[in-house]
Amino acid sequence: MRTLNIIGAGRLGQTLAALWHRRGVFAIGGILNRQTASATRARAFIGAGTVIDTLHAMPPAEIWLLAVPDDRIEATATALAPIFQTQAAHPLVFHCSGALPAAVLTHCGEANLASAHPVHSFADPRRSLTDLPGATVALEGAPQGVKVLESAFLALDCRCIHLSPEQKVLYHAGSVMACNYLTVLLEQSLQLFDAAGIDRETAMRLLEPIVLQTARNNFALGPEQALTGPLVRGDLATVARQLSALQHASPETERLYRTLGLAALPLAKNTGLSEDALRQLQTILDEPLS
Numbered sequence: 001m002r003t004l005n006i007i008g009a010g011r012l013g014q015t016l017a018a019l020w021h022r023r024g025v026f027a028i029g030g031i032l033n034r035q036t037a038s039a040t041r042a043r044a045f046i047g048a049g050t051v052i053d054t055l056h057a058m059p060p061a062e063i064w065l066l067a068v069p070d071d072r073i074e075a076t077a078t079a080l081a082p083i084f085q086t087q088a089a090h091p092l093v094f095h096c097s098g099a100l101p102a103a104v105l106t107h108c109g110e111a112n113l114a115s116a117h118p119v120h121s122f123a124d125p126r127r128s129l130t131d132l133p134g135a136t137v138a139l140e141g142a143p144q145g146v147k148v149l150e151s152a153f154l155a156l157d158c159r160c161i162h163l164s165p166e167q168k169v170l171y172h173a174g175s176v177m178a179c180n181y182l183t184v185l186l187e188q189s190l191q192l193f194d195a196a197g198i199d200r201e202t203a204m205r206l207l208e209p210i211v212l213q214t215a216r217n218n219f220a221l222g223p224e225q226a227l228t229g230p231l232v233r234g235d236l237a238t239v240a241r242q243l244s245a246l247q248h249a250s251p252e253t254e255r256l257y258r259t260l261g262l263a264a265l266p267l268a269k270n271t272g273l274s275e276d277a278l279r280q281l282q283t284i285l286d287e288p289l290s
Contacts, residue, residue, distance in 0.1 A: 002148075003029040005061035006049070007076060009042035011122040012096055013067030016156075018046045018129060025155045030058040045125060055079055060087055063148070066095045066105070073100060078107040085109060092145045098172035101165035102141030114141030115168070116149045118158065119175055133157035140168060186211070188253050195249045224270050231261060231268045234277030240284055261285040 004026035006013050010033075020026040028049035033039035039051045052058050055076075066076050073095050084091065090110050094102070098117040105113040120135040122128050136159045139146045150160045163171055186207070193203035217226035230238040239261070246254035262285050269278055 001025075001027045002063055003027045003059075003061040004063045004065060005029045005032075005058055006042075006065045006067060007032045007055070007058075008066060008068035008072075009033055009039060009046070010067060011125050011128075012118070013065060014042040014045045015122055015125045015128045015132065016065070016067075016096075016118075017042075017049065018125075019132065019156050020152060021046055021048045023155055025152050026063065029061045032058060056083065058083065062089070062091055064091055064093045064111075066093065068095075070097045070100055073097060074104050074107065077105040081107050081109050084111055092148055094141065094145060094149060098138070098175055099169055101168055102145075103165060112142045112145035112148075114139065114145035114149055116153065117168075117172070118153075121179060135159070136161060138163050138168070138171060140165060188256060191250065192246075192253065224267050227264065227267045227271065231264050231281060232271055232273065234268075234273055234281065236277070236280050236284060239281060243284065258285045 001024065004017065004020065006017055006028070009017060009031050017026075017028050017031075021028050028046055030052040031039045031043050031046070031049045032052045032055060033042060036051060036053060043049050043051050050059070064080070066073055068076050077093070080093070090112060092114065093105050093108050093111045094114040094116055095105065096116055096118065097104075100115065102113040102115045105111070115138075117138045118132065118135050119138065120128065120132050133156055137149075137153045138161050139149055139153075140163045146162065153160055189207065190200055190203050193206075194200065198206070214226060220226075230242075243254060243257065246257055262282065265273075265278060265282060265285075268281075273281075
């Protein structure tokens, strides 16, 4: 069984390590975090591995996961280079950034370099232990490294897709739009409910069924058929009233409403919105109210 060292056993790192340990995919080797206490907690969560205090004390391993923040990946790879120069075999080194290519690890030297980005939110590692299976993982890098990682993620019941370095940035931006910015939109919605005098707990209960149903509709029917609301109906008066209210309650949200409304118009047109209604809506959304 190959040994896996982990640098940066945060929410993602410890979840992957725990799953690979439980399924007998990798033997967990060294665990290194910036704080020893954090690494100790990660080791307890994983159920295997050895807490290491410094990078140069890390034991040899066939595979190294660099689950550090994006802006520390290259520096960590540079620091690993002298360690790898003393090893007879070239290890597989990979990171889990969605935006950065495997080439950011080039300073590791002659190691097999790869990247693996699970399309999954690791907000709660314990939930991820059961929720990660079924997720898609985007793989990129050296063919030999990608082959090993694909086998490892398939063992977790994940799906895998292969990307080129050029595809990764737009792929990750698409993930951000659908996941991170969905969270931002929910927060904006909750703030408007608060401005309307509806407390956060009530608003969350109110929104949960329709938000989940909207998500299901999008995946079952596609965005075009899932789009509903005043834009699809060509309800000019409602859009104008909402913009007027937003202008006073939250100018920042008003600008966001306009931007998203304009982006929604092509979808609304494809559902049968008339050219006249389309032009009028574009005018309303384009021009700030006086």
